[in-house]
Amino acid sequence: MATYIVRRLIQAIPIVIGISVISFLIVHLTPGSPIDKFRTPRVSPETINNLIRLYGLDESIPVQFGKWFSKFWTFPFDNTAWGYSFTDGLPVRDKIFARIPSTLWLTGVSLLVTVIVAIPIGVLQAVRQYSWSDKIITTFSTIGYAMPTFWLGLMLKQTFSVQLNLFPLFGQNSFGKTGDLLDLLWHLTLPVTTLAVIQVAGWSRYMRASMLEVLRQDYIRTARSKGLADSRVIFKHALRNAMIPIVTLLGLTVPALLSGAAITETVFSWPGLGFLGVQAVTERDYPVVLATVMIGGVMVILGNLLADVAYAVVDPRITY
Amino acid sequence: MARSEGLPVPGAPLARPATEIDEVDLVPVRTYWQLVRRRFLQHRMAAIALVLMVVLIVSSIAFPLIGGDAWFKTSLTHGPKDPSSLTAPLGYDNLGINIFFRLMRGLQTSLTIGFFAVLIIAGLGTTIGSIAGYVGGWVDNVLMRVVDIVLSLPTFFLVLMFVAFMGSGNVFVIIFAIGLTGWTTAARLVRAEFLRLRESDFVQAAKALGASDRRIVIRHMIPSALAPVVVASTLGIADSVVTEAALSFLGFGLRPPEASLGNMLTNAQDYFYRQPLWIWYPGITLILLVLAASFLGDGLRDALDPRQRIEA
Amino acid sequence: MVRQDDERTLLQIRDLHTHFATADGLVKAVDGVSFSIRNGATLGVVGESGCGKSVTALSVMRLIERPGRIVGGTITFGGKNLIDIPDDEMREIRGNQISMIFQEPMTSLNPVYTCGNQIAEAVSIHGGMSGGEARKRAIEMLSQVGIPDPARRAEEYPHQLSGGMRQRVMIAMALSTNPELLIADEPTTALDVTIQAQILELMKALRERNRMSIMLITHDLGVIAEMADDVVVMYAGKVVEQSDVNTVYEHPHHPYTRGLLASIPRLGEKRNRLEVIKGVVPNPLNLPAGCLFQRRCPSAMPICNVAPPFQEVAPGHLSRCWLTPAGDPPSVGEAPSEQVALDAAAALSAE
Numbered sequence: 013m014a015t016y017i018v019r020r021l022i023q024a025i026p027i028v029i030g031i032s033v034i035s036f037l038i039v040h041l042t043p044g045s046p047i048d049k050f051r052t053p054r055v056s057p058e059t060i061n062n063l064i065r066l067y068g069l070d071e072s073i074p075v076q077f078g079k080w081f082s083k084f085w086t087f088p089f090d091n092t093a094w095g096y097s098f099t100d101g102l103p104v105r106d107k108i109f110a111r112i113p114s115t116l117w118l119t120g121v122s123l124l125v126t127v128i129v130a131i132p133i134g135v136l137q138a139v140r141q142y143s144w145s146d147k148i149i150t151t152f153s154t155i156g157y158a159m160p161t162f163w164l165g166l167m168l169k170q171t172f173s174v175q176l177n178l179f180p181l182f183g184q185n186s187f188g189k190t191g192d193l194l195d196l197l198w199h200l201t202l203p204v205t206t207l208a209v210i211q212v213a214g215w216s217r218y219m220r221a222s223m224l225e226v227l228r229q230d231y232i233r234t235a236r237s238k239g240l241a242d243s244r245v246i247f248k249h250a251l252r253n254a255m256i257p258i259v260t261l262l263g264l265t266v267p268a269l270l271s272g273a274a275i276t277e278t279v280f281s282w283p284g285l286g287f288l289g290v291q292a293v294t295e296r297d298y299p300v301v302l303a304t305v306m307i308g309g310v311m312v313i314l315g316n317l318l319a320d321v322a323y324a325v326v327d328p329r330i331t332y
Numbered sequence: 333m334a335r336s337e338g339l340p341v342p343g344a345p346l347a348r349p350a351t352e353i354d355e356v357d358l359v360p361v362r363t364y365w366q367l368v369r370r371r372f373l374q375h376r377m378a379a380i381a382l383v384l385m386v387v388l389i390v391s392s393i394a395f396p397l398i399g400g401d402a403w404f405k406t407s408l409t410h411g412p413k414d415p416s417s418l419t420a421p422l423g424y425d426n427l428g429i430n431i432f433f434r435l436m437r438g439l440q441t442s443l444t445i446g447f448f449a450v451l452i453i454a455g456l457g458t459t460i461g462s463i464a465g466y467v468g469g470w471v472d473n474v475l476m477r478v479v480d481i482v483l484s485l486p487t488f489f490l491v492l493m494f495v496a497f498m499g500s501g502n503v504f505v506i507i508f509a510i511g512l513t514g515w516t517t518a519a520r521l522v523r524a525e526f527l528r529l530r531e532s533d534f535v536q537a538a539k540a541l542g543a544s545d546r547r548i549v550i551r552h553m554i555p556s557a558l559a560p561v562v563v564a565s566t567l568g569i570a571d572s573v574v575t576e577a578a579l580s581f582l583g584f585g586l587r588p589p590e591a592s593l594g595n596m597l598t599n600a601q602d603y604f605y606r607q608p609l610w611i612w613y614p615g616i617t618l619i620l621l622v623l624a625a626s627f628l629g630d631g632l633r634d635a636l637d638p639r640q641r642i643e644a
Numbered sequence: 645m646v647r648q649d650d651e652r653t654l655l656q657i658r659d660l661h662t663h664f665a666t667a668d669g670l671v672k673a674v675d676g677v678s679f680s681i682r683n684g685a686t687l688g689v690v691g692e693s694g695c696g697k698s699v700t701a702l703s704v705m706r707l708i709e710r711p712g713r714i715v716g717g718t719i720t721f722g723g724k725n726l727i728d729i730p731d732d733e734m735r736e737i738r739g740n741q742i743s744m745i746f747q748e749p750m751t752s753l754n755p756v757y758t759c760g761n762q763i764a765e766a767v768s769i770h771g772g773m774s775g776g777e778a779r780k781r782a783i784e785m786l787s788q789v790g791i792p793d794p795a796r797r798a799e800e801y802p803h804q805l806s807g808g809m810r811q812r813v814m815i816a817m818a819l820s821t822n823p824e825l826l827i828a829d830e831p832t833t834a835l836d837v838t839i840q841a842q843i844l845e846l847m848k849a850l851r852e853r854n855r856m857s858i859m860l861i862t863h864d865l866g867v868i869a870e871m872a873d874d875v876v877v878m879y880a881g882k883v884v885e886q887s888d889v890n891t892v893y894e895h896p897h898h899p900y901t902r903g904l905l906a907s908i909p910r911l912g913e914k915r916n917r918l919e920v921i922k923g924v925v926p927n928p929l930n931l932p933a934g935c936l937f938q939r940r941c942p943s944a945m946p947i948c949n950v951a952p953p954f955q956e957v958a959p960g961h962l963s964r965c966w967l968t969p970a971g972d973p974p975s976v977g978e979a980p981s982e983q984v985a986l987d988a989a990a991a992l993s994a995e
Contacts, residue, residue: 026477027477027480027484030477030478030481031481035485035493038490038493038497039493039497042498154627155619158570158622158623158626159619159622160577160578160619160622161578162577162581163577163615166597166601166611167611167615170604174604174605229751230746230751231753231754231755233707233746234746234752234753234754234814234817235754236707237705237707237739237743237746238738238739238765238766238769238817239735239736239738239739240735240739240765240769241732249757252756253755253756256756267486274488274489274492275488275578275581278581289489290492290582293492293493293497294582296496296497304489305485305486305489305490305493308486309484309485312483312484313484328755329755329801329803374667
């Protein structure tokens with residue numbers, strides 16, 4: 013297993029380089045220069061030239077890439093490894109690290125809610141396939157799946173925050189209540205609901221399909237032929253098998269949530285990574301944009317690896 | 333039951349020779365397309381979705397033609413207080429623009445973006461997937477690593493960057509951004525199908541008969557590999573339309589006076605108190621479009637490619 | 645007639661009907677099947693695929709799943725009608741007094757639990773044994789079915805075993821509760837020929853040791869000759885011939901049975917080519933009126949358009965065919981066939 017993980021990490025290196033090249037090129041080959049916004053009559057030409065030299069923009073693209081890429085990985089020791097933000101001059105690493113707890117709160121809680129709600133729903137639907145409850149849940153999850161995230165978020169915000177005044181409009185904490193857990197959860201409710209509704213819709217469909225597939229298997233008939241009660245057949249013999257593909261889904265969802273929460277975070281001004289990334293794109297804060305994309309890419313790679321490792325843990329047929 | 337033969341008369345000759353295979357007893361043989369149609373129509377929601385999709389497409393073409401410039405023409409004599417009428421079923425907005433015609437124009441834009449983005453997705457996906465699957469070896473290896481790289485990038489973020497830096501509000505940039513980031517799934521599906529087909533009996537037979545590579549690929553393999561692409565494309569339309577809307581919401585989509593479902597939604601936010609319905613019109617249209625596309629995709633998958641069947 | 649009310653009868657099926665409401669129409673997979681299994685005897689159920697033999701077995705276990713349903717008949721076991729008893733009572737019998745093994749050893753074991761765990765589960769559910777006792781019993785069973793190093797094998801997962809080994813595990817699981825009846829649905833079909841022989845030998849040995857009855861379902865007449873005491877031949881959901889194994893082999897009456905026997909090679913017999921039964925099994929959605937076999941039957945007669953009765957052609961030997969006990973066509977006007985035919989015709993036209 014350890015050798016497998018090492019091998020996978022080595023295989024990931026060219027992919028990481030590929031991600032870096034693509035994001036670097038998108039940023040650097042776009043029309044216009046990041047310095048453009050400083051070119052106002054109030055800024056002297058010398059200052060502009062200093063800025064160009066400071067950001068290394070006078071060098072060729074490959075040299076710029078090499079310098080940026082090699083410096084990028086020194087981030088554990090150097091808080092300037094990802095450069096300085098164009099907007100406020102703070103080290104990018106510190107800006108990003110400051111956002112990680114918020115993102116973890118949002119994605120962690122929504123994932124938890126998703127798993128707790130979606131798995132029993134999917135199992136129930138599969139066991140009672142074509143029943144009324146199955147049909148009603150399927151209808152709801154299809155609509156939930158079809159709803160664009162930001163539309164759902166907006167609707168929830170407009171209804172529960174603006175009209176009913178039950179939940180806060182934006183942010184993570186009320187003024188002066190930083191660190192108050194209840195206040196945090198109160199702020200989390202609507203963003204988590206937004207993400208969870210859409211995730212539950214997808215996950216329960218997946219769980220239902222997986223469970224139906226397993227219930228058709230010969231070994232389920234064997235289990236019934238042993239005289240086991242239905243509950244034991246479902247929860248011991250079927251569920252364990254049906255969870256195997258779900259584990260993969262988990263590995264794919266975690267990174268997708270981390271960057272995919274961008275829209276939800278923006279709707280609710282939740283101070284997470286996604287919101288930071290969107291703001292950075294809007295303000296053309298290139299160092300922040302690059303770092304965000306890199307983190308997103310590395311998360312996906314680690315998520316895939318995590319999924320494969322978890323797969324081997326839950327499925328005895330797989331050994332690495 | 334085949335009881336029409338009547339009762340036996342003692343001593344009468346046999347109705348038919350006993351040894352002949354009775355055609356009536358066999359399950360009727362159906363052609364591939366008969367089976368496809370049958371399976372598709374069995375999927376009731378897919379059939380409804382098809383009708384809905386046709387209605388949406390036809391309205392998105394017909395109403396903008398009927399309305400002419402009504403979708404952007406402002407008017408000082410009309411306003412939000414006007415009751416809905418036959419010519420303006422959804423009333424007028426604060427600039428006196430006919431909301432219904434604007435909605436139809438927005439639908440047209442969104443569908444156009446979806447359609448062309450999916451065209452790029454399907455084209456790139458089929459080309460790259462079939463090259464990887466047919467040539468194999470290092471070519472396959474390199475192409476699949478490229479797929480891995482693109483898949484690892486946070487897709488929406490990439491689209492956002494692309495659009496924001498290359499020209500926000502530009503339809504072509506939006507289409508290209510969605511297309512260039514979305515082709516990987518189609519490529520993987522086509523490649524998998526090609527790998528399967530390459531070893532399959534009918535391609536082996538065509539090779540044995542001396543057919544050229546190009547002929548095998550174009551005449552035999554691409555048509556068979558197309559089923560998953562059609563399914564992925566149908567589902568891709570929904571994704572593309574939603575992506576455009578999300579771009580609009582973040583301020584990088586089409587800008588007024590141009591109309592898209594996304595920018596209508598975004599603009600309606602400002603009128604949530606006074607005109608709460610305005611956010612529903614484009615929202616419901618968008619959801620209907622996504623629902624139609626995804627049910628259509630599900631139905632097509634069941635119909636074209638029963639092996640991939642997912643009970644959903 | 646087989647002495648159905650004999651006290652030595654372990655299981656008796658009477659007029660069983662199991663139907664499947666498919667999208668294309670109603671399939672009468674089992675349509676009026678009756679037979680019984682004697683204590684300690686092996687009953688072979690023979691027929692082509694789709695003839696209803698597996699559905700009959702699953703009906704006995706009450707494991708028929710939607711869209712299938714047992715719509716009529718009785719299955720008497722231990723003085724109870726298995727069709728009527730409540731679910732939990734049926735669960736007590738299932739896997740305890742009646743066990744079943746299946747055709748596909750490769751897929752019939754749960755891939756995520758060890759073999760020992762799966763055997764111990766059956767034991768602990770029915771025997772009320774503790775975890776440790778059940779585990780010991782599982783290892784004991786594994787050694788009984790001839791698996792070397794059973795303690796280690798018990799810790800292994802099904803995918804680590806070969807097909808033959810997995811079928812042995814299935815047998816160990818089925819027999820771990822000392823059932824009175826073992827239903828074996830094509831237990832050797834999926835295995836190599838040499839492994840087949842080993843598994844059959846094992847089943848024979850265990851039958852003697854455990855004094856149980858076996859309902860052996862197969863399409864392989866060789867297996868029947870090897871194992872069975874009594875034989876039931878099924879065709880299109882109905883029993884067409886029933887007798888003890890020697891009678892069926894020596895004096896088959898129904899043309900279908902004769903066709904089946906003619907289509908297997910025998911030692912010491914010189915034939916240029918094997919016989920085949922012409923035609924195909926009728927579409928279950930569109931069964932012909934009268935005898936279901938008539939369109940493939942070399943002896944078909946006009947009277948075959950009326951369903952033949954299931955009647956005794958010799959003591960203890962029943963056949964569903966109009967041919968006389970000697971195997972000749974019934975002469976016109978001769979009783980009882982003509983009378984039965986007319987009755988049947990009257991019943992049909994009244995419908």
